[in-house]
Amino acid sequence: MAALEDLYASGHRACAGCGCALFLKTLMRVAGPDVIVTNSTGCMEVVSTPYPESAWKVPWIHSLFENNAPVAAGIEAALKATGRKGNTKVIAIGGDGATFDIGFGLLSGVMERGHDILYICYDNEAYMNTGIQRSGSTPYDASTTTTPAGKMSFGNQRPKKNVPAIMAAHGVPYVATTSMGYPADFTKKVRKALSIEGPKYLQVHATCVPGWGIDGALSLEILRLAVETGLYPLYEYENGQITSVKKIKNRKPVKEYLDKQKRYSHLFKMPGGDREIEKIQHIADLNAKHFNLDIEEKATAKEKEAKEE
Amino acid sequence: MAEKMRLTIGLVTKPGTTMQYHTGGWRTYRAVINQEKCIGCRRCADSCPDGAPFECAHDGKKKKFCVNYDYCKGCGICAYECPVDAIDMAVEEK
Numbered sequence: 001m002a003a004l005e006d007l008y009a010s011g012h013r014a015c016a017g018c019g020c021a022l023f024l025k026t027l028m029r030v031a032g033p034d035v036i037v038t039n040s041t042g043c044m045e046v047v048s049t050p051y052p053e054s055a056w057k058v059p060w061i062h063s064l065f066e067n068n069a070p071v072a073a074g075i076e077a078a079l080k081a082t083g084r085k086g087n088t089k090v091i092a093i094g095g096d097g098a099t100f101d102i103g104f105g106l107l108s109g110v111m112e113r114g115h116d117i118l119y120i121c122y123d124n125e126a127y128m129n130t131g132i133q134r135s136g137s138t139p140y141d142a143s144t145t146t147t148p149a150g151k152m153s154f155g156n157q158r159p160k161k162n163v164p165a166i167m168a169a170h171g172v173p174y175v176a177t178t179s180m181g182y183p184a185d186f187t188k189k190v191r192k193a194l195s196i197e198g199p200k201y202l203q204v205h206a207t208c209v210p211g212w213g214i215d216g217a218l219s220l221e222i223l224r225l226a227v228e229t230g231l232y233p234l235y236e237y238e239n240g241q242i243t244s245v246k247k248i249k250n251r252k253p254v255k256e257y258l259d260k261q262k263r264y265s266h267l268f269k270m271p272g273g274d275r276e277i278e279k280i281q282h283i284a285d286l287n288a289k290h291f292n293l294d295i296e297e298k299a300t301a302k303e304k305e306a307k308e309e
Numbered sequence: 310m311a312e313k314m315r316l317t318i319g320l321v322t323k324p325g326t327t328m329q330y331h332t333g334g335w336r337t338y339r340a341v342i343n344q345e346k347c348i349g350c351r352r353c354a355d356s357c358p359d360g361a362p363f364e365c366a367h368d369g370k371k372k373k374f375c376v377n378y379d380y381c382k383g384c385g386i387c388a389y390e391c392p393v394d395a396i397d398m399a400v401e402e403k
């Protein structure tokens with residue numbers, strides 16, 4: 001029975017429909033048994049290890065919120081120093097709060113020192129385990145408990161921090177964004193990252209059912225919409241250069257992504273909400289321009305030329 | 310120099326032991342796979358955060374999938390993702 005073979009076992013306590021739990025399950029299917037995992041404080045740490053149980057069937061350690069990456073680096077250094085590195089891969093898993101904010105400086109140090117680890121940020125776009133507080137990853141206008149939408153504001157007024165670009169600026173060999181909405185893209189990038197020596201950073205878009213206020217059944221559909229609207233571009237950096245981008249055919253309006261989530265529901269009710277949705281559309285348009293996301297149909301490109309002449 | 314002593318820091322648990330806890334008790338709906346319709350594509354198994362769907366039969370042509378109700382939380386992802394609509398979310402009778 002499939003469930004019995006999983007290296008990330010069933011019976012974990014994530015909410016029904018949690019995209020982050022699907023991330024762990026899929027990751028372990030791809031990575032296999034020869035790994036050591038470190039985990040920062042957060043939902044995936046909590047739901048996978050309700051003491052005295054553990055969902056992990058590989059060596060796994062949780063230390064503190066902020067020092068996840070250096071613990072992984074220490075394990076890698078110890079394996080090397082004792083001649084036991086072999087093919088064993090060290091994978092550090094952290095939430096967006098741990099990655100973008102609280103463990104940010106320490107992660108930077110690990111990237112700088114060139115440790116052979118894969119750091120994966122599962123990005124559910126807020127501090128979920130403590131009750132949906134805004135993080136540096138929370139997108140513009142999302143309502144959280146610390147950036148509540150109401151008379152005074154439309155929710156979080158700061159843009160999402162561009163951590164992949166910051167990681168790439170460290171000169172590490174591999175940085176990529178991916179999404180649990182695209183399991184094949186995820187699998188390909190995990191495999192690739194694990195085949196490269198040195199520090200790697202992967203950022204995985206994953207849903208939080210209560211945090212986003214979604215119907216759990218739509219977990220993967222909503223993640224696909226984030227990509228199809230241009231709000232969560234999927235790309236790879238190799239040695240500081242962008243080397244691949246997931247192109248989008250007929251990019252969808254951001255409204256189709258926003259209207260399925262309670263964290264954005266105020267935009268559809270409050271006066272001035274339309275203008276805010278336009279601003280979010282503008283963010284998607286800028287992404288499309290920056291990453292060259294749109295596939296231009298050959299015919300339409302010709303038509304365009306004809307028009308311009 | 311201080312005497313060497315064994316010190317276990319932190320908490321240590323046994324691997325995979327969450328399986329003894331059955332999250333199936335949480336659900337309101339259960340995923341039911343119609344074996345006639347199932348084409349064995351694995352999509353349900355690959356999209357379930359709880360590892361509940363599994364390969365349980367083969368009709369000579371195609372694999373067939375079933376759901377392990379010890380762990381199905383009833384989220385409905387599999388039913389939404391199934392390409393041939395072979396999964397129904399049925400109200401759990403307790």
Ligand SMILES: Cc1ncc(C[n+]2csc(CCOP(=O)(O)OP(=O)(O)O)c2C)c(N)n1
Pocket residue numbers: 020041042043044065066094095096097098099102124126127128129130135
């Ligand atoms: C130094 C420190 N600050 C704050 C906390 C409280 N805390 C525990 S989990 C958590 C949220 C983690 O957010 P994130 O990293 O995004 O993971 P998520 O829960 O969203 O999966 C917080 C703030 C802590 N344990 N340690």
Ligand code: SF4
Pocket residue numbers: 013014015017018019020021043044047124128129207208209210211
């Ligand atoms: S709160 Fe969100 S991230 Fe945490 S287990 Fe539930 S769905 Fe997953």
Ligand code: SF4
Pocket residue numbers: 342346347348349350351352353354362374390391392393394395396
């Ligand atoms: S997704 Fe549907 S067709 Fe595919 S294996 Fe599951 S039940 Fe069968």
Ligand code: SF4
Pocket residue numbers: 017339340356357358359360361362376380381382383384385386387388
């Ligand atoms: S309803 Fe959810 S928990 Fe149950 S089998 Fe389907 S995907 Fe898994």
Ligand SMILES: [Mg+2]
Pocket residue numbers: 095096097123124125126127128
């Ligand atoms: Mg988070």
